[in-house]
Amino acid sequence: xxxxxxxxxxxxxxPIGLAILLVLLVVAICARWIAPYDPKxxxxxxLLPPSSAHLMGTDNIGRDLxxxxxxxxxxxxxxxxxxxxxxxxxxxxxxxxxxxFRGVAEAALMRLTELFQILPVIxxxxxxxxxxxxxxxxxxxxxxxxxWPLEARVIYGQFVQLRxxxxxxxxxxxxxxTSHIILREILPNALPPVIVxxxxxxxxxxxxxxxxxxxxxxxxxTVSWGQLLFTAQDFLDSAWWMSVFPGAAxxxxxxxxxMLADGLNEVVNPxxxxxxxxxxx
Amino acid sequence: xxxxxxxxxxxxxxxxxxxxxxVFTMLQLTPGDxxxxxxxxxxxxxxxxxxxxxxxxxxxxxxxxxxxxxxxxLHGDLGYSFQSQQPVIELILQRAPxxxxxxxxxxxxxVPIGIGIGLLCATTRNRHVDRFWTTxxxxxxxxxxxxxxxxxxxxxxxRLGWFPTQGMAPLISRAHGAGWLLERVRxxxxxxxxxxxxxxxxxxxxxxxxxxxTLGQGFIVTARAKGLSRAKIIRRHVLRNSSLPVVTVMGYAxxxxxxxxxxxxxxxxxxxxxxxxxxxxxxxxxxxVVGVVLFISLAVILMNLLVDMLYGLLDPRIRAAR
Numbered sequence: 001x002x003x004x005x006x007x008x009x010x011x012x013x014x015p016i017g018l019a020i021l022l023v024l025l026v027v028a029i030c031a032r033w034i035a036p037y038d039p040k041x042x043x044x045x046x047l048l049p050p051s052s053a054h055l056m057g058t059d060n061i062g063r064d065l066x067x068x069x070x071x072x073x074x075x076x077x078x079x080x081x082x083x084x085x086x087x088x089x090x091x092x093x094x095x096x097x098x099x100x101f102r103g104v105a106e107a108a109l110m111r112l113t114e115l116f117q118i119l120p121v122i123x124x125x126x127x128x129x130x131x132x133x134x135x136x137x138x139x140x141x142x143x144x145x146x147x148w149p150l151e152a153r154v155i156y157g158q159f160v161q162l163r164x165x166x167x168x169x170x171x172x173x174x175x176x177x178t179s180h181i182i183l184r185e186i187l188p189n190a191l192p193p194v195i196v197x198x199x200x201x202x203x204x205x206x207x208x209x210x211x212x213x214x215x216x217x218x219x220x221x222t223v224s225w226g227q228l229l230f231t232a233q234d235f236l237d238s239a240w241w242m243s244v245f246p247g248a249a250x251x252x253x254x255x256x257x258x259m260l261a262d263g264l265n266e267v268v269n270p271x272x273x274x275x276x277x278x279x280x281x
Numbered sequence: 282x283x284x285x286x287x288x289x290x291x292x293x294x295x296x297x298x299x300x301x302x303x304v305f306t307m308l309q310l311t312p313g314d315x316x317x318x319x320x321x322x323x324x325x326x327x328x329x330x331x332x333x334x335x336x337x338x339x340x341x342x343x344x345x346x347x348x349x350x351x352x353x354x355l356h357g358d359l360g361y362s363f364q365s366q367q368p369v370i371e372l373i374l375q376r377a378p379x380x381x382x383x384x385x386x387x388x389x390x391x392v393p394i395g396i397g398i399g400l401l402c403a404t405t406r407n408r409h410v411d412r413f414w415t416t417x418x419x420x421x422x423x424x425x426x427x428x429x430x431x432x433x434x435x436x437x438x439x440r441l442g443w444f445p446t447q448g449m450a451p452l453i454s455r456a457h458g459a460g461w462l463l464e465r466v467r468x469x470x471x472x473x474x475x476x477x478x479x480x481x482x483x484x485x486x487x488x489x490x491x492x493x494x495t496l497g498q499g500f501i502v503t504a505r506a507k508g509l510s511r512a513k514i515i516r517r518h519v520l521r522n523s524s525l526p527v528v529t530v531m532g533y534a535x536x537x538x539x540x541x542x543x544x545x546x547x548x549x550x551x552x553x554x555x556x557x558x559x560x561x562x563x564x565x566x567x568x569x570v571v572g573v574v575l576f577i578s579l580a581v582i583l584m585n586l587l588v589d590m591l592y593g594l595l596d597p598r599i600r601a602a603r
Contacts (some may be wrong), residue, residue, distance in 0.1 A: 012412075013419070115296065115299060115300070115303075118296065118300075118578060118581050118582065118585075119300070119574070119577070119578060119581075122543055122544070123543075123558070123573075123574055123577055126543065126558065126559070126562055127304070127307070127562075127570065127574060128307075129562075130562040130565070130570060131307055131308070131310065132310075203423070207423075207425055210425055210428075211425065211427065211543075211544050214425075214427050214428075214544060214547070215543070215544070215547060215559055216563075217562075229427070229428060229431065232431065233431065233547075233548070236431060236434055236435050236439060236446070237435075237439050240435045243428065243431040243432065243435065244432070244435075247424075247425065247428035247431065247432070250423075250425055250428065251420070251423050251424050251425070251428075254422075254423035254425075255419065255420055255423040258419055258422065258423055259419070262419070
């Protein structure tokens with residue numbers, strides 16, 4: 001693990017991404033203690049511009065925006081990371097089944113994956129939310145529903161390739177149980193590009209969640225960055241800070257995950273960094 | 282070619298059927314009472330309920346309603362929006378051109394810029410140029426479109442007053458001719474730019490990777506060995522070969538774009554398909570929601586078909602294979 005982290009630290013974007021995410025994680029965990037005010041309480045006049053008392057100003061009902069943004073980290077990160085892993089679980093299962101067993105399972109499952117890829121992500125999520133309403137878990141489910149095909153395709157591709165390799169043939173000849181072959185032989189070898197995809201998925205999930213929040217469709221009981229931007233939309237003229245700071249927080253998190261993914265990619269796939277031949281001067 | 286197109290269109294039909302089935306089943310799972318939804322927040326008299334259920338065949342078995350829905354679809358009937366008292370198809374046809382305008386403008390601005398940046402990054406001899414633009418594209422990709430929209434509104438519409446804050450046209454317009462066009466362009470500018478930035482960053486990342494890939498191919502070695510100049514290699518060999526993945530992704534993206542950029546249309550109150558969808562969702566106008574989802578799926582399928590046809594034009598090998 002330490003060796004792996006050290007390799008990420010030597011990449012171009014990896015260390016920055018890692019640092020950003022670490023800071024955000026600490027903020028998410030300790031938000032209650034770092035926040036200068038109770039994020040749900042009215043602590044000042046409404047729509048105060050940023051000052052030393054309120055670093056990011058106050059919102060339309062006099063809550064401290066800095067505290068709200070800090071607390072919002074929790075929901076955004078939690079939904080981002082959980083959705084990415086939920087997508088890994090769904091997409092992983094589909095990809096493994098289709099890639100290992102081939103035949104009918106492959107045709108059916110990959111058609112299903114294609115179908116989900118044809119439907120635009122945001123529409124799938126909006127549709128699910130519209131039908132079932134939004135609470136924390138449904139939100140994770142909906143976002144995962146939208147991004148699992150990406151995961152399924154990556155894992156499927158890996159399995160189709162690895163399945164034909166000698167070590168798998170050897171395992172089959174040795175009469176090892178199928179579950180062993182899938183989980184212990186192929187899966188560890190298939191993981192590298194999957195890890196990169198998970199990081200990308202997390203950033204995508206955060207973007208989707210913030211979009212839902214912005215449309216006023218996220219869980220109303222949890223503060224999230226997107227939700228703060230939803231309120232900001234009505235006060236663009238009088239309170240720019242209500243839009244600027246939560247949006248910047250979203251960017252930071254998404255950049256963090258993307259840079260981490262870049263770093264991971266460089267570590268697991270070092271050849272792809274630059275073209276080999278190049279052009280004449 | 283004609284045979285190919287017809288074949289692909291036929292393949293699209295089962296896809297659409299599955300989409301309808303999926304959407305229809307999901308609707309069955311929704312909580313809520315359709316009769317109550319029509320009436321609003323009032324108690325429903327029993328005989329009124331019976332009349333409505335009779336009239337809209339609400340108590341028919343699922344398969345019968347499904348059959349009816351398919352039959353209606355064949356007639357181009359997507360249902361009726363109780364909310365706006367209009368057939369859904371009319372609503373969609375009214376909104377679609379506006380979405381097309383916005384998406385078209387965004388792609389026309391964004392895609393060439395993205396291709397340019399990607400090409401520059403992958404072929405430049407100056408590492409700093411590459412680093413600067415890759416990082417810019419990375420950050421640009423992370424900026425949520427709707428937030429960028431808000432920022433542009435704050436800066437260019439509210440502070441500087443150069444552009445209107447939202448909408449597609451003024452409530453009352455006396456302008457005509459060139460003045461009218463200019464007025465429309467002013468309304469279009471901010472949403473189109475916001476959208477274009479988003480597309481440009483995506484294209485730039487894709488193009489850079491694709492060009493880097495092309496540069497590793499054998500025919501580049503051949504081209505160099507022939508003594509072709511840098512510019513010639515880029516123009517003749519790199520550009521064309523690298524544009525295939527960009528065409529695929531952009532074609533798909535344009536299909537999706539027909540569904541309206543829900544978020545960007547919301548920021549700017551641009552009355553397109555996306556805004557229609559979100560409005561329908563807010564008031565639980567399910568017929569409209571299903572209609573729009575179907576429309577979007579159809580648009581994506583058609584765009585993918587168009588991409589396949591473009592492929593043949595760009596890559597003779599694929600044409601020959603058919």
